[in-house]
Amino acid sequence: MLSKQAIMERAHELDFEDVGFTSAEPFTSQDKILQSHSEAYAWLKDIGVDLFTGTDPKSILPNACSIIVLIECYFREAFPASLEGKFGRCYLDDDRITRDGLTRRLKAFRSFLREDGIESAVPFNLPHRLAAARAGLGDFGKNCLFYSNKAARGSSWVVPLAVVVDRDFSPDEPTVGVGCPDWCRNACIAACPTGALESPRRIEPRKCISFLTYHGQGLTPLELREPMGVWLYGCDRCQEVCPRNQAWLAQELPMNAKVAARAPDFELSRLLHMDAAHYETRVWPHMFYMAFTDRWRWQMNAARAMGNTRDQRYVPDLIRALRENEDERVRAMAAWALGRLGGSDAYAALKTAANDSAEIVRNEIARTLTGFPMPVQDRQQ
Ligand code: SF4
Numbered sequence: 001m002l003s004k005q006a007i008m009e010r011a012h013e014l015d016f017e018d019v020g021f022t023s024a025e026p027f028t029s030q031d032k033i034l035q036s037h038s039e040a041y042a043w044l045k046d047i048g049v050d051l052f053t054g055t056d057p058k059s060i061l062p063n064a065c066s067i068i069v070l071i072e073c074y075f076r077e078a079f080p081a082s083l084e085g086k087f088g089r090c091y092l093d094d095d096r097i098t099r100d101g102l103t104r105r106l107k108a109f110r111s112f113l114r115e116d117g118i119e120s121a122v123p124f125n126l127p128h129r130l131a132a133a134r135a136g137l138g139d140f141g142k143n144c145l146f147y148s149n150k151a152a153r154g155s156s157w158v159v160p161l162a163v164v165v166d167r168d169f170s171p172d173e174p175t176v177g178v179g180c181p182d183w184c185r186n187a188c189i190a191a192c193p194t195g196a197l198e199s200p201r202r203i204e205p206r207k208c209i210s211f212l213t214y215h216g217q218g219l220t221p222l223e224l225r226e227p228m229g230v231w232l233y234g235c236d237r238c239q240e241v242c243p244r245n246q247a248w249l250a251q252e253l254p255m256n257a258k259v260a261a262r263a264p265d266f267e268l269s270r271l272l273h274m275d276a277a278h279y280e281t282r283v284w285p286h287m288f289y290m291a292f293t294d295r296w297r298w299q300m301n302a303a304r305a306m307g308n309t310r311d312q313r314y315v316p317d318l319i320r321a322l323r324e325n326e327d328e329r330v331r332a333m334a335a336w337a338l339g340r341l342g343g344s345d346a347y348a349a350l351k352t353a354a355n356d357s358a359e360i361v362r363n364e365i366a367r368t369l370t371g372f373p374m375p376v377q378d379r380q381q
């Protein structure tokens, strides 16, 4: 019979940072939260994620007795500067499609359990963070994120993996609660660009940039375009400003060679003009929350990010997108971004495209030209 000690040793051999145990009791507090915010989380049901079912481990594994929680640090290595600040770090080395990293280690862990007759399930809809806190592995920040007790210098750069098992193990002492220092004046809430963090431990998911980048519908509303900055997929802002994460951020980490090798595939220009083949083979296998039919949203996000760089070198790319992109939402965002960057080339391109076939593009251009800082040569005509 496997002991807790043997399981912990195997988990560490497989490079997991920490491991804890909790019972398979239902997560009733989570159930209540979901019930009271059902409207805010309704979109998850639309994409096939049922969080309500996940609050009862027995609905996932009928003989569930315990949950073993493994802590994985997704930021053990550095990421290229061209990707930092544009992509949530937890997505940069995500192998859920390629299955060539964490998935293999998790599989090896479950095989180890199975050899001793333990059946397991790793449900994606179980409240992993709460399970981890219940297993004594960490607590919460006011930004709603989970902070590890031991891994990654007590930071939030970790993901808990809850493995539901059909064998009883004595539970560890829970550490559920908020672990923020009193002296922190809610830096995460102040820094959230879209106001998604409404108050301590309360987030409106539909206002979060992470949601907006991959699930936002239609042309991004004008009032969100600047606050969304250059984020393309996810957002780490509330983690970057957090004092609890500074010890980890202050380190020199070795570069993640795998991610560095594919960084050129994710450059703004490449994304803005990518064809279906590039999207499906080079981008989607690593960041898959958007469907194949949503290439336009990636391109729209790239155009918005270009505008927010305030970097003139993107003007030719945006002019090309305004002229050539087949999706009106991308052309409209390219027009907005050209307005952000300004200059005579941008102005001329907007004037030329003023009779675009799509109304939303014509409207966007008309509004952009109204507030456009007129280039000097045009003022003199
Ligand atoms: S991830 Fe970004 S947008 Fe979402 S709550 Fe944090 S700071 Fe706000």
Ligand code: SF4
Residues within 6 Å of the ligand: 141, 142, 143, 180, 181, 184, 185, 186, 187, 188, 189, 241, 242, 243, 244
């Ligand atoms: S920024 Fe401050 S309040 Fe927010 S999670 Fe970090 S320590 Fe807590």
